[in-house]
Amino acid sequence: MGNSMKINLQVWRQKNAKTEGRFETYQVNASPDMSFLEMFDVLNEELIEDGKEPVAFDHDCREGICGMCSMVINGRPHGPKQAVTTCQLHMRSFNDGDTVVVEPWRANAFPVVKDLSVNRSAFDRIISSGGFVSVNTGNAVDANSILISKEVADTAFESAMCIGCGACVSACKNASAMLFVGAKVTQLSALPQGQPERESRVVAMVNQMDAEGFGACTNTGACAAECPKEIPLSVIATLNREYYKAKLNGK
Amino acid sequence: MKLDSKIPQGSISDKWTSYKSSVPLVNPANKRNLNIIVVGTGLAGASAAATLAEMGYQVSAFCFQDSPRRAHSIAAQGGINAAKNYQNDGDSVYRLFYDTIKGGDYRSREGNVHRLAEVSTNIIDQCVAQGVPFAREYGGTLSNRSFGGTQVQRTFYAAGQTGQQLLLGAYSALERQVGIGNVKMFARHEMIEVVTIEGKARGIIARNLETGQLERHFAHAVLLCTGGYGNVFYLSTNAMGSNVTAAWKAHRAGAVFGNPCFTQIHPTCIPVSGHYQSKLTLMSESLRNDGRIWVPKKQGDDRHPNDIPEEERDYYLERRYPAFGNLVPRDIASRAAKERCDAGHGVGPSKMAVYLDFKYNMMNKYGKEEASKKGIKNPSDQILLELGRDVIKGKYGNLFDMYKQITDENPYEVPMRIYPAVHYTMGGLWVDYELMTTVPGLYALGEANFSEHGANRLGASALMQGLADGYFVIPYTIGNYLSKEIHTKPISTDHEEFVKAENKAQARINHFLTINGKRSVESYHRELGLIMWNKCGMARNEKGLKEAISEIQALREDFYKNVKVPGSADEFNPELDKAGRVADFLELGELMCLDALHRNESCGGHFREEFQTEEGEALRDDEQYKCVFAWELKGENNWELHREELNYENIKIQQRSYK
Ligand SMILES: Cc1cc2nc3c(=O)[nH]c(=O)nc-3n(C[C@H](O)[C@H](O)[C@H](O)COP(=O)(O)OP(=O)(O)OC[C@H]3O[C@@H](n4cnc5c(N)ncnc54)[C@H](O)[C@@H]3O)c2cc1C
Ligand code: SF4
Ligand code: FES
Numbered sequence: 001m002g003n004s005m006k007i008n009l010q011v012w013r014q015k016n017a018k019t020e021g022r023f024e025t026y027q028v029n030a031s032p033d034m035s036f037l038e039m040f041d042v043l044n045e046e047l048i049e050d051g052k053e054p055v056a057f058d059h060d061c062r063e064g065i066c067g068m069c070s071m072v073i074n075g076r077p078h079g080p081k082q083a084v085t086t087c088q089l090h091m092r093s094f095n096d097g098d099t100v101v102v103e104p105w106r107a108n109a110f111p112v113v114k115d116l117s118v119n120r121s122a123f124d125r126i127i128s129s130g131g132f133v134s135v136n137t138g139n140a141v142d143a144n145s146i147l148i149s150k151e152v153a154d155t156a157f158e159s160a161m162c163i164g165c166g167a168c169v170s171a172c173k174n175a176s177a178m179l180f181v182g183a184k185v186t187q188l189s190a191l192p193q194g195q196p197e198r199e200s201r202v203v204a205m206v207n208q209m210d211a212e213g214f215g216a217c218t219n220t221g222a223c224a225a226e227c228p229k230e231i232p233l234s235v236i237a238t239l240n241r242e243y244y245k246a247k248l249n250g251k
Numbered sequence: 252m253k254l255d256s257k258i259p260q261g262s263i264s265d266k267w268t269s270y271k272s273s274v275p276l277v278n279p280a281n282k283r284n285l286n287i288i289v290v291g292t293g294l295a296g297a298s299a300a301a302t303l304a305e306m307g308y309q310v311s312a313f314c315f316q317d318s319p320r321r322a323h324s325i326a327a328q329g330g331i332n333a334a335k336n337y338q339n340d341g342d343s344v345y346r347l348f349y350d351t352i353k354g355g356d357y358r359s360r361e362g363n364v365h366r367l368a369e370v371s372t373n374i375i376d377q378c379v380a381q382g383v384p385f386a387r388e389y390g391g392t393l394s395n396r397s398f399g400g401t402q403v404q405r406t407f408y409a410a411g412q413t414g415q416q417l418l419l420g421a422y423s424a425l426e427r428q429v430g431i432g433n434v435k436m437f438a439r440h441e442m443i444e445v446v447t448i449e450g451k452a453r454g455i456i457a458r459n460l461e462t463g464q465l466e467r468h469f470a471h472a473v474l475l476c477t478g479g480y481g482n483v484f485y486l487s488t489n490a491m492g493s494n495v496t497a498a499w500k501a502h503r504a505g506a507v508f509g510n511p512c513f514t515q516i517h518p519t520c521i522p523v524s525g526h527y528q529s530k531l532t533l534m535s536e537s538l539r540n541d542g543r544i545w546v547p548k549k550q551g552d553d554r555h556p557n558d559i560p561e562e563e564r565d566y567y568l569e570r571r572y573p574a575f576g577n578l579v580p581r582d583i584a585s586r587a588a589k590e591r592c593d594a595g596h597g598v599g600p601s602k603m604a605v606y607l608d609f610k611y612n613m614m615n616k617y618g619k620e621e622a623s624k625k626g627i628k629n630p631s632d633q634i635l636l637e638l639g640r641d642v643i644k645g646k647y648g649n650l651f652d653m654y655k656q657i658t659d660e661n662p663y664e665v666p667m668r669i670y671p672a673v674h675y676t677m678g679g680l681w682v683d684y685e686l687m688t689t690v691p692g693l694y695a696l697g698e699a700n701f702s703e704h705g706a707n708r709l710g711a712s713a714l715m716q717g718l719a720d721g722y723f724v725i726p727y728t729i730g731n732y733l734s735k736e737i738h739t740k741p742i743s744t745d746h747e748e749f750v751k752a753e754n755k756a757q758a759r760i761n762h763f764l765t766i767n768g769k770r771s772v773e774s775y776h777r778e779l780g781l782i783m784w785n786k787c788g789m790a791r792n793e794k795g796l797k798e799a800i801s802e803i804q805a806l807r808e809d810f811y812k813n814v815k816v817p818g819s820a821d822e823f824n825p826e827l828d829k830a831g832r833v834a835d836f837l838e839l840g841e842l843m844c845l846d847a848l849h850r851n852e853s854c855g856g857h858f859r860e861e862f863q864t865e866e867g868e869a870l871r872d873d874e875q876y877k878c879v880f881a882w883e884l885k886g887e888n889n890w891e892l893h894r895e896e897l898n899y900e901n902i903k904i905q906q907r908s909y910k
Contacts (some may be wrong), residue, residue, distance in 0.1 A: 016822065033524045033659075039530055041773070048771045048826070053817050056825055060319060060490040062530050064653065065415055066321040086654050113461055114823040117317075121438065124318050129431035132423035133382045137302040137722045140373070140380035144337060147391030157384040157409060160416060164320055193382045 004029050005096035007039065011055055012103040017111045017119075022103070032092035036079065037062060037069065037090055043139075055117040064088040064228065065164030071116055072103040076165035077226045085165065085228040105166050107175035109213045120166050122212040123180060130204035131184045131194050146192050159187040161229045168223035168231075174215030179223040181205050182235030185242055199246035206243055254505070254881055254895045255682040257360035263901045264344075267366040267437045267783075269726050275734035282307035285733050286741065288455055288470035290442045292319030292425065294418055294714055295697025296476030298721025301424035301493040302787060304433035306726060308733075311468055312425065312434055313457055315441045315492055320422045323478050324492040324717065325415020328535035328650065330406035333371040338395050342403040344368045349902060351712060354580050355677070355705020355902045356855035356871065357880070360897060362793040364682060367703050370723040375407055377722055383418040385409050392799075397540055397633070398710035400580035400909075404795070406711045411535055411650045417714055440466070441828060442497045444752040445473060445504040445760075452504075452693035453742055456752045458760075458830060461822040465753050467744035471736045472692045472729060476721070477502055477767050479676040479698035481514065483833060483836045483843065484788070485780020487673035488520060494832040495839050498680050498699050506688035507679035507881045509701030509891065512847035515708055516539050516789050517674035518544075518584035521606045521657055521667075527898070531672040532657055534607070534650055536710040539577045541704040542607040542667070544568050544584070550595035556666050557735050567591055568728070573887025577907040582707045582856040582869070585671035589789050590867065592670070599668045608666035615638030673791060675713060676703045677856065678846070681895075684730035686720060692732060696720035699781065701879070709909055737816065760820050763830045768813030772826060775810050775867060776833045779803065779840055787844050792860040796848040800841055804888070807837040842882060842890060847891060852876045864906075871905060 007028050013019030028046075030039045030208040037059050048067035060068040061128035069086040078088045094100065102116065110118040160183070168179035185202050188194030194201070217236060259266040277285065285308050289300040292314040300312040314322060334347040342714070347368040352359060377391070379385065386394040386408050395404040407414040410768060429432040435459065444456035446467070480495035481487040502508050519534045545564045552559065562603040566698035567587055569576045579587075588605050597603050618635030627634065640663055644651070654662045680688050680695035682702055687694050698718040704712065743749075786799035809832070819823040853862040863871045879895040 011383050031525060031527065034527050035529070035657075036529045039528050042527055045771055045773060048446065048817055049769075050813055051815075051817075054826055058322055059324045060492050061323070062491060063326050063532055065321075065326050065412065066316070066490065067318075068316060068321050070659055083652075084656060088653070090656065090659075090758070092659060099869050124320070124426060124429075124436070124438070127320075127423060128426035129432075132427040132429060133380065135377075135380045135424075136305045137298075137377060137726070138373075138425075140376035140598055142541075143335070143375045143379040143385075144392050148387055149391050150387050153387040156382070157386075159415075160384050160409075160419065161412065163415075164318065187384065188382050191382050191384070193380055195902055 004031055007091070007092065007094060008099040010099065010101045011116070012211070013055070013115055014112050016114055021112065023147060030091045030169070031088070031232055034091045035062065036073070036089040036091065037087050039171060050102070055116060056114040059087055062087040065066045065163060067165040070105050070118065070165055070167070072105065072170060074101055077105065077170040079230050081192055083230050107169045107214070109177070110166060110169065111155065119233060120164070122214070123164050123166065125212065126205055126208045127184065129208035130197070130201040131188070133188065134197060135193070138143050148192060152190050156187045156190045159183040159190070159231060159235055163229055164233050165228065167228060168227050169214065171222040171226035173220070174218060176217045176223070177214040178239060179211050179219040179227060179231055182239035183231045186235040186238045189238070189242055198242070199251040202239065202242040203235065203246050203251045230242035252883055252893060254507070254689070254893055255683060256360060256895060257685060259684065260298070262577065263361060263365050266362050267836060272729055274731050277730050277734050277737065281441040281737040283309065285309065285736065286470040287310065288313070288473045288730070289476060290455065290474065291322065291476035291697070291699070292422070293322035293324035293412070293476060293697060294421055294717030295721045296474070297418065297421035297425045298718050299474055299476060299696055299725050300434055301421060301428050302726050303729070304428035304590060304666070306865045310428070310434045311437065311470065313437045313440045313442055315439065315460060316345070316647045317439050319425060319436060319438060320419060322418060323493050324414050324418045324714070326490060327714055327891070328411045328533060329375070329537040330398065330408035330413045330711040331417060332405050332709070332711040333375045333407060333715065334368055334397065334405060335372050335375060337393060338404045340403045342405050345406065346403065347371060350401050351703065351709060352705070352902050353907060354709040356869065356907055357873070357877065358841040358854055358897065359703055359705035359900065361899060361901055362702050366724070367716060367719050370719045373723055374715060374718045377419050378681065380782040381424060383409065383420040384415050385416070396537055396577060398583070399536055399539060399578045399814050400575070400709045406537070408537065411437050411537070411647055414714060417718065430672055431810040443500065443756045443831065444782060445501050445690070445792055445896070446748050446752045447504055447690060448742060448746060448748045449692045454744070454749065456756045456757070457693055461823050463819070463824065465756055467749045467753060469742050469744050472694065474696055474725065475527070475680065475698045475699050476696045479679070480836070480839060481673045481676050483738040483779070483840050484673040484783045485777050486523065486531050486784070488517060488531050491530060494835065496832050496835045498695065498806045499839055500692060500885055501680055501688060501690065503910055505690045507681040508678070508842065509879050509881050510846065511788065511843045511882065512850065512857055513677035513706050514673060515581055515677060518581055518588055518671050519607060519669045520672035520674070522599060522652065532653065533674065534667060534669055536581070538607060538647060538650065541646070542577065543611055544605055544607055546591045546596040546598060546605050555746060556568050556598070556608070564595070572909045580707055581910045585789060586858060588671055604670045606666035607669045609643055610660070610666070613643055617642035621887065638855045644743050673784070673788070675708055677701065677708055679708060681758065681879070684729060686725055687732065694725065694729070695727060697809060704858055706857055711815055736798035757833070760827065763814070763816045763827060764820060766811065766814050766816065768815050770815060771815050772814060772816065772830045772833050775806065775814060775838065778836060779833070780805055782806070783840055783843070787847055790860050791847050793848065797845045799844045803837065803841045803844065810834065810837060810847060825866060830885060841888060845890065846880055846882065850876055850880060877904070
């Protein structure tokens with residue numbers, strides 16, 4: 001603690017979606033126990049003091065769960081550590097004197113709002129096309145009346161852990177959203193509650209995904225490698241299987 | 252102003268049923284012509300917006316994050332309570348009701364709390380139907396754990412991510428209504444004014460945070476589901492963006508604020524590590540199921556925790572509160588930690604921490620259980636530890652990972668270091684039984700209102716309350732108001748009150764941008780937080796509170812002279828958003844101190860050093876303070892105090908004891 005490290009930052013600055021962006025270089029004094037975003041707080045404080053514009057970036061929970069933070073760090077979404085979001089990354093993962101390049105998610109479906117902040121509303125539209133169980137409030141039966149084996153519950157939970165951050169899209173050279181969509185489809189098709197809409201759901205979500213301009217999947221696996229919640233690549237296989245089955249059944 | 256809580260007549264267990272069967276309804280054709288604004292898409296807001304839209308109302312929903320799924324509720328870890336009695340351990344609606352009233356140190360309303368306990372069971376059913384993957388037993392039934400302040404297992408959970416799973420359930424219901432066209436969703440929008448016309452709430456002014464544009468939105472009723480204001484302390488477990496702005500603007504528009512000083516300091520958070528610290532991270536209360544809290548018996552003991560022998564450890568909660576042990580309510584656990592650290596027994600670099608140790612239960616509870624399941628005879632300590640570790644990992648794995656990521660220490664091997672931190676605000680907008688504030692047509696749900704938790708909230712009860720309010724309470728109670736509004740045609744947003752409100756908001760934004768001083772918004776926020784933590788935090792006294800009030804006033808004055816807000820109003824400008832929020836905190840902080848100063852007793856999380864028992868427990872004064880403090884804004888820094896007396900007809904008030 002306390003020992004200071006110098007970091008050379010190259011940060012993407014872009015006023016809005018309509019203007020061109022460029023890298024700017026900054027030097028920051030950090031401490032190893034600081035989080036990556038706290039280092040940006042320090043940088044921004046200094047920029048404000050110098051009468052310059054602070055760097056805009058998205059963040060909220062800073063606990064790795066809201067999915068808001070989104071920086072590509074040295075070419076990797078959420079940075080160098082496995083299974084860690086940008087906000088949970090700490091400066092002890094870097095060395096004194098390192099140069100660190102920071103960019104926003106890059107994908108046509110995620111236009112830049114400003115600097116490191118992008119618009120991910122395409123994800124919401126995919127969910128609203130079918131990522132739910134159609135059950136109105138008040139229609140539910142007693143929670144224990146349908147038994148669900150622990151294995152099924154655990155599978156559903158594992159996929160439901162997706163935080164909707166978009167790192168998978170950013171990591172993919174085609175900007176495909178298959179991991180994100182696959183996670184939701186896997187969760188709901190595993191559970192008894194998801195059965196009635198199983199086929200219509202997957203078709204609607206895939207159609208919306210295509211309409212938003214996400215790219216095709218070529219099974220490279222970069223998405224799962226960068227996913228901070230370790231959503232497994234197998235959800236894409238499930239998604240494909242569910243989709244073709246629904247198509248075969250004329251959905 | 253006379254406060255009317257509108258608690259229905261009748262016996263406690265009939266109130267809600269008879270209310271529901273007699274409340275006026277709005278027919279489907281009329282619902283389609285009624286607009287409702289829901290500000291906030293956390294558990295309270297998302298569940299309300301989805302349900303009201305399912306019923307046929309036209310809903311507009313707002314949140315300041317880039318997606319409704321990112322509301323602060325997403326971060327809730329431990330669980331949600333419900334009186335299901337699935338464990339057959341003697342739970343009931345009455346017991347949940349009783350525990351909540353007692354846990355709140357007898358400062359909440361019986362009628363509201365009983366209703367909450369009644370609907371708690373429906374919440375679990377609804378969430379399961381949506382596909383929320385709660386933890387289950389091998390037999391396929393739902394699993395439960397214990398939380399503080401109770402002696403039954405009634406907490407439902409999804410690993411350490413219960414809030415996430417519940418919110419994603421509510422969010423998916425909300426998105427379904429967005430798809431159908433019954434909800435218009437406005438993400439990255441911040442409400443910055445309430446518009447009232449002839450005394451009724453008729454809409455809001457919102458700022459599109461991406462473009463900076465101010466927008467006027469009309470509705471027949473406005474619901475604020477905007478969360479708590481713990482960030483007035485700067486450092487808290489709340490998300491960075493959590494703020495009081497919506498509630499504060501409602502307060503300025505006439506809504507009375509209830510019990511503002513009632514703050515929950517959570518006992519188990521990761522301690523502060525440096526001056527750059529931006530927030531604090533909670534380690535869920537559920538860990539107290541299996542973690543034992545201790546400090547060294549010797550003051551200033553610098554040995555490694557694993558080198559301190561059993562007999563030199565003070566398990567102070569087990570010692571002081573044998574009946575509840577490590578599972579005493581939060582206020583009590585927090586104060587006990589502070590007491591030990593102040594007495595020189597704190598650990599870690601700052602000496603402001605205590606240990607939360609899993610080793611005992613890893614070996615003796617889970618290790619032995621697993622060994623016997625596997626038929627291992629006379630297992631060594633090492634084997635017990637390994638077997639137990641896997642069980643602990645299954646229960647709390649993500650929390651342990653998070654702890655390691657932040658502190659660089661492995662909690663499977665070294666006890667966690669924890670210290671209390673600001674976590675939740677029981678205070679909030681005063682609402683009646685129908686969740687309406689003192690402004691007709693303006694409602695407050697979830698953490699934003701003051702209602703069910705009295706002076707201390709029990710763990711796993713906020714998620715329960717948020718979803719109760721949104722799924723099961725407001726859909727009924729709003730009918731009582733809207734049934735009388737069916738003849739109100741939509742009011743044009745050219746109405747002078749909309750224009751006035753927008754001009755006010757615009758002027759304020761322009762003002763921030765033209766001060767052009769030297770200090771960042773953040774630096775003011777930090778300074779305010781320190782005043783609040785030191786003088787209106789875990790322990791309060793008259794002298795400190797008076798000092799705090801004048802310090803906050805001076806800081807506020809300085810803010811309006813010296814703050815520097817970069818950038819412009821017509822772009823994405825997070826610094827400008829922050830300036831508005833901090834300006835509101837600078838007003839709220841003063842009111843919190845005023846409230847704490849006037850409440851000359853200790854109760855729940857409000858601990859006035861002047862009022863304590865010989866054993867250092869909170870000393871209530873039921874003669875004078877068995878009431879809600881409700882503050883009405885009369886002018887700048889000028890409030891009038893109203894009291895709502897609390898009547899206990901079913902529960903006998905006692906000195907709260909967990910011994
Ligand atoms: C780390 C942590 C763990 C917790 N764990 C538990 C737990 O295990 N069990 C439990 O019961 N409780 C827990 N709590 C408490 C609980 O999570 C919260 O009290 C609860 O989620 C609040 O829900 P809400 O819907 O009232 O508000 P929030 O979830 O805070 O949502 C607020 C919403 O309002 C919006 N908003 C706010 N202001 C504006 C504005 N001006 N304009 C537009 N939109 C606005 C936000 O965008 C957001 O959508 C925990 C809290 C924390 C901090
Ligand atoms: S699948 Fe992983 S990377 Fe993609 S959005 Fe979900 S959590 Fe983020
Ligand atoms: S800020 Fe919430 S996940 Fe990083």
